[in-house]
Amino acid sequence: MKLKNLVLLLFLPFALLFPENSRANGAANGSLFGRVQDANTQQPVGWAHLHLLELEAGVVAHADGAFHFLSVPEGDYTLRVTHLGYRDLLQKVRIAASDTLCLLVDLSPHALDLEEVDVVVEHHESDGSVHHDPLLSMRGGALQRNLGTTIAETVNEEPGIAQRSMGPAPSRPVLRGLGGDRLLMVEDGQRTGDLSATSADHAVAIEPLTAERIELIRGPETLLYGPGILGGVINVERNAIQRLKLHRIQGSATLQAESVNEGFGGGAELSAPVGPFAIRLDGSLRDAKDINTPDGRLGNTGIATGNGSVGISLPVSWGVLGVSGTIYDTEYGIPGGFVGAHPNGVDIEMDRRNYAALAQFNLGNDVFRRWETEYSHARYYHAEFESNGALGIEFGVVTDHLTSKLHLGPHLFFDDGVFGVWGEYRDYATGGYTFTPATSEQQAAVFLYEQKRIGDTHVQAAIRYDWRDIDPDREIYSVTIDTIQQREFSGFSASLGVERPFADGMTIGATAMRSFRAPGVEELFSRGPHLAAYSYEIGNPNLQAETGTGGEVFVKLRKRGWTGRLAAFINAFDNYIFPAFTGQRSLSRSDLYEYRYDGADALMTGVEGNLEWQPWEMWTFHSSLSYVRGALTERDVPMPQMPPLSGRFGVDWKWDAWTVGALIQGASAQERLYVADDPDAREEDPTAAWARLDLHLQYTHPWQGLLHTMSVGILNVTDASYRNHLSRVRSVMPEPGRNIKLGYKMYW
Amino acid sequence: MFSYMRWVVILFSGLTLLWTITGCSDDDNPVDSENESEHFHAVGSKLVLDGEDVIVATTSDSADVTGLIELHEGEEVELEAWFLNDEGEWFYPADDADAHADHELEVVIGNGDMIEGDVHGWEVHLTGAGEGASWVRLRVKHIDHYGYLSPHLRTSIQHEEGYHGAPVGMFLVAGTDTLVHINSSNEVTGSIDVGAGSSTDAITLFLFDENDVVFQPGDDHSLGLVIDDEGIATSTAQDTWVFVINGLAAGETSAEFSILHGDHSHYDSPAVSIVVQ
Numbered sequence A: 001m002k003l004k005n006l007v008l009l010l011f012l013p014f015a016l017l018f019p020e021n022s023r024a025n026g027a028a029n030g031s032l033f034g035r036v037q038d039a040n041t042q043q044p045v046g047w048a049h050l051h052l053l054e055l056e057a058g059v060v061a062h063a064d065g066a067f068h069f070l071s072v073p074e075g076d077y078t079l080r081v082t083h084l085g086y087r088d089l090l091q092k093v094r095i096a097a098s099d100t101l102c103l104l105v106d107l108s109p110h111a112l113d114l115e116e117v118d119v120v121v122e123h124h125e126s127d128g129s130v131h132h133d134p135l136l137s138m139r140g141g142a143l144q145r146n147l148g149t150t151i152a153e154t155v156n157e158e159p160g161i162a163q164r165s166m167g168p169a170p171s172r173p174v175l176r177g178l179g180g181d182r183l184l185m186v187e188d189g190q191r192t193g194d195l196s197a198t199s200a201d202h203a204v205a206i207e208p209l210t211a212e213r214i215e216l217i218r219g220p221e222t223l224l225y226g227p228g229i230l231g232g233v234i235n236v237e238r239n240a241i242q243r244l245k246l247h248r249i250q251g252s253a254t255l256q257a258e259s260v261n262e263g264f265g266g267g268a269e270l271s272a273p274v275g276p277f278a279i280r281l282d283g284s285l286r287d288a289k290d291i292n293t294p295d296g297r298l299g300n301t302g303i304a305t306g307n308g309s310v311g312i313s314l315p316v317s318w319g320v321l322g323v324s325g326t327i328y329d330t331e332y333g334i335p336g337g338f339v340g341a342h343p344n345g346v347d348i349e350m351d352r353r354n355y356a357a358l359a360q361f362n363l364g365n366d367v368f369r370r371w372e373t374e375y376s377h378a379r380y381y382h383a384e385f386e387s388n389g390a391l392g393i394e395f396g397v398v399t400d401h402l403t404s405k406l407h408l409g410p411h412l413f414f415d416d417g418v419f420g421v422w423g424e425y426r427d428y429a430t431g432g433y434t435f436t437p438a439t440s441e442q443q444a445a446v447f448l449y450e451q452k453r454i455g456d457t458h459v460q461a462a463i464r465y466d467w468r469d470i471d472p473d474r475e476i477y478s479v480t481i482d483t484i485q486q487r488e489f490s491g492f493s494a495s496l497g498v499e500r501p502f503a504d505g506m507t508i509g510a511t512a513m514r515s516f517r518a519p520g521v522e523e524l525f526s527r528g529p530h531l532a533a534y535s536y537e538i539g540n541p542n543l544q545a546e547t548g549t550g551g552e553v554f555v556k557l558r559k560r561g562w563t564g565r566l567a568a569f570i571n572a573f574d575n576y577i578f579p580a581f582t583g584q585r586s587l588s589r590s591d592l593y594e595y596r597y598d599g600a601d602a603l604m605t606g607v608e609g610n611l612e613w614q615p616w617e618m619w620t621f622h623s624s625l626s627y628v629r630g631a632l633t634e635r636d637v638p639m640p641q642m643p644p645l646s647g648r649f650g651v652d653w654k655w656d657a658w659t660v661g662a663l664i665q666g667a668s669a670q671e672r673l674y675v676a677d678d679p680d681a682r683e684e685d686p687t688a689a690w691a692r693l694d695l696h697l698q699y700t701h702p703w704q705g706l707l708h709t710m711s712v713g714i715l716n717v718t719d720a721s722y723r724n725h726l727s728r729v730r731s732v733m734p735e736p737g738r739n740i741k742l743g744y745k746m747y748w
Numbered sequence B: 001m002f003s004y005m006r007w008v009v010i011l012f013s014g015l016t017l018l019w020t021i022t023g024c025s026d027d028d029n030p031v032d033s034e035n036e037s038e039h040f041h042a043v044g045s046k047l048v049l050d051g052e053d054v055i056v057a058t059t060s061d062s063a064d065v066t067g068l069i070e071l072h073e074g075e076e077v078e079l080e081a082w083f084l085n086d087e088g089e090w091f092y093p094a095d096d097a098d099a100h101a102d103h104e105l106e107v108v109i110g111n112g113d114m115i116e117g118d119v120h121g122w123e124v125h126l127t128g129a130g131e132g133a134s135w136v137r138l139r140v141k142h143i144d145h146y147g148y149l150s151p152h153l154r155t156s157i158q159h160e161e162g163y164h165g166a167p168v169g170m171f172l173v174a175g176t177d178t179l180v181h182i183n184s185s186n187e188v189t190g191s192i193d194v195g196a197g198s199s200t201d202a203i204t205l206f207l208f209d210e211n212d213v214v215f216q217p218g219d220d221h222s223l224g225l226v227i228d229d230e231g232i233a234t235s236t237a238q239d240t241w242v243f244v245i246n247g248l249a250a251g252e253t254s255a256e257f258s259i260l261h262g263d264h265s266h267y268d269s270p271a272v273s274i275v276v277q
Helices: A003-017 A140-146 A151-155 A219-224 A521-525 B004-023
Strands: A029-038 A049-052 A057-060 A066-073 A075-082 A088-095 A100-107 A117-120 A136-139 A161-164 A172-175 A183-187 A213-217 A232-237 A250-258 A263-274 A277-288 A291-293 A296-298 A303-316 A319-334 A346-362 A368-385 A391-408 A416-432 A439-454 A457-472 A476-478 A482-484 A487-503 A506-517 A527-530 A535-538 A546-559 A562-585 A593-616 A619-632 A646-655 A658-667 A690-703 A706-715 A739-747 B044-049 B052-059 B063-067 B069-072 B076-084 B103-109 B115-120 B123-128 B132-142 B145-149 B153-158 B167-174 B177-182 B188-190 B192-194 B203-209 B222-227 B233-239 B242-247 B251-261 B264-268 B272-276
Touching: A029 A088, A049 A066, A057 A066, A066 A075, A075 A100, A088 A100, A136 A140, A136 A151, A140 A151, A140 A690, A140 A706, A140 A739, A151 A161, A151 A172, A151 A213, A151 A232, A172 A183, A213 A219, A219 A232, A219 A439, A219 A457, A219 A487, A219 A506, A319 A368, A368 A416, A391 A527, A439 A521, A457 A521, A521 A593, B052 B153, B063 B153, B069 B076, B069 B123, B103 B115, B103 B123, B115 B132, B123 B132, B123 B153, B167 B264, B192 B242, B222 B233, B233 B251
Parallel strands: A029 A100, A088 A117, A183 A232, A535 A593, B069 B153, B192 B272
Antiparallel strands: A029 A066, A049 A057, A049 A075, A075 A088, A136 A213, A161 A172, A213 A232, A250 A263, A250 A739, A263 A277, A277 A303, A291 A296, A303 A319, A319 A346, A346 A368, A368 A391, A391 A416, A416 A439, A439 A457, A457 A487, A476 A482, A487 A506, A506 A546, A527 A535, A546 A562, A562 A593, A593 A619, A619 A646, A646 A658, A658 A690, A690 A706, A706 A739, B044 B052, B044 B076, B052 B063, B076 B123, B103 B132, B115 B123, B132 B145, B132 B153, B167 B177, B167 B203, B177 B188, B203 B242, B222 B251, B233 B242, B251 B264, B251 B272
């Protein structure tokens, strides 16, 4: 049965389920009103972002600090409050039926607004657990200060994160050496339908300018999104479908300019109540020319992007119905000039249309609290052109996703959880100079995520079963890769996370995960040149599924003036699937090197940590360090494309509305290099150690009832010439040179 | 009786259904995989002589070459270049010239002292130049970049008495007299003299190669002789390489000689003067 038939079955009955005398009159819902203020001065703090995590719903406080959540279903929630210059705050709240909870939220000043979290437990009988605790949550001022051309550039300074790139436009994050679809990127919790996970030249079809929040999720919660994501999930929240009634019009506008590529971007988002509906609009434009590096201009690296979305929802007492549509169009260049490349580079045009529908029902039951079903349809097109305008290769992917989740309250042994099913139908086609066959894919999964607090110990567990069918449009015999034919995969994933305090301000924890990952179409069936990747890709239709077993132990520190996290991890893979650089030129395309998909046992180990010290109220020192070592165990050779040891050290000084900071970041040389199992093969190129200095200044000021935030950053102050080991164009040019970056954001 | 909210729910459900039905069909994929690529794509190649495979190279897991191009010094062969597509079918690009109009075959020579080669369309002409082992590679160029590159196709050139190289000059002999000599620079010495109403003695054509090896080509070659003004003189063949010139009327004209093999020429002489007295 196709997904659209499932959608029919799931959505049709909803209209008939709710008689007029049901809870639709809102009698069973409550409200949460309150005010945000500075913990020291008791002055109102305007434009704080407040989120009820369990509902995935948020509002922005007024200029006077007041906020309103209307028509909130009865239940216990985690309220997250964030604001530039203050510690994030997590607070448990209980909303009673037909009642209004009034709350005074005290925020503690802080020079940074990155990771630190104050946790307040209030209005909650059982001490409660944090339902949703992402490793990274970037929004507001931090998001603006780090805002880059891409999501990868925006989150690049976080511990453990590196940036895979092939020119600035198609960069994608890599965490602990894991990229591709082992580090899933989603928008509002849904897969985007793009092809960024499959090749270094494919851009992520998500625009950071209009993102409200970017979060990194690791551990058991990732199994809500997919089965094989040992790296984690990066969720970019736009909240296109608002889940709660809006009290007022709210929004923001962003402008950004940078010198290194004469780039300019602007975007705005607006949420407004219109009768019983909540409407959200956003749009952005971005244009940038070629990147300047200390060694010269890197040609054909410009990017032009347009992005927009509209969402309309009907938040009512019994739930939410909503639809949204998103358009993302971009044109960008892949530079040439290195071995295998077209001399003048390759131009890429890409567009994505995404439509989503959400139905959420508050079930009013202590065990079965909420049921939500989300359907999305994505149409993705991507074409790669030679410099003379000739089409090289084109991809078309039409994806339909359906996710249905039942949110559970206390049941059996557990405090709360989520049970869900997920399905995907994907129609994949290629044209031009490629011979990967048209393929249809069907995937389905069932998953269960549970949480329990036992004393001080917080336990999370998840299990997931996935099935995937990959069906080429016809069976083909290939001289290069053998017979291309239907493949079917299925397997379990599971994860367990435990965390408990063990000393004053210290928490220890551990996570274990087993992942299952079926190979993708490209890994199975590629057989030909990939124009913009400058590679000749050879799939393996006989690949088996990849399974991984990962573990992590960590210590968290949160004492007065000190916060930090230190983690050690190990990920062991059976049949780790990767495009092995053979070091040989293809005989079919003599100007391209061969990349042959293969599976091999692999072991990745590493450590990462960050430490922040606030000796005085206005001063904060912060640092981070990350290292991962990957090896293909059977041959005892390094895994390809592994990031080197990297670290950062910074200081921030905050005075009133001003924040000034400096950051030194760098990486060691990478000399552990992959080489194919062939005496004539050429190994990866090494990269040298590097360091660079960044400075930033940020000023936040309320004026005329609006909050204005301005930032100036000088990146790579010394114009240092350095190369990113994960960049495919590092043999041509170093990373961007000195860059003056201006940002302005206005909230209303 | 339906409430306001119920109508709204129905509206949303209807919109969702409509959108689902219209937006989810397979045929809205923006790419049609049936569109054939205009690019030349080969994973193997072979050289064919008179329908027989001389050497075959396939490139699946590793370069795999069977066969050997064996020539004698001075021997020349014309081979068709066939290619293997990824679905295991051999094709000869000249059979579908339009589809491969932007593509050009080139031959890469390992050691030019041993083997010489050039291409005519999708044919490879190879000539044994000197004794020894070498290789050639086939290469296909598409506008501004190279596509297929064959593995090394091994060649073996052997020296054998009686074998000669490509002709670089010729001479015409009547009895023991050399009437005409054309050197490797196409400089002509001598002429053919004949009386009006009479014929010359039998004239025999000899060729020589760059090593001054004198020879007459084999039976698969023929002589082309064109007289400019057949009102002054004509020719009569007596054997493949033997002819007489018949003087018809007093005057002067010229003759050009070609060594023909199939539909093309291996050697074309400059004009040789014929004087009829």
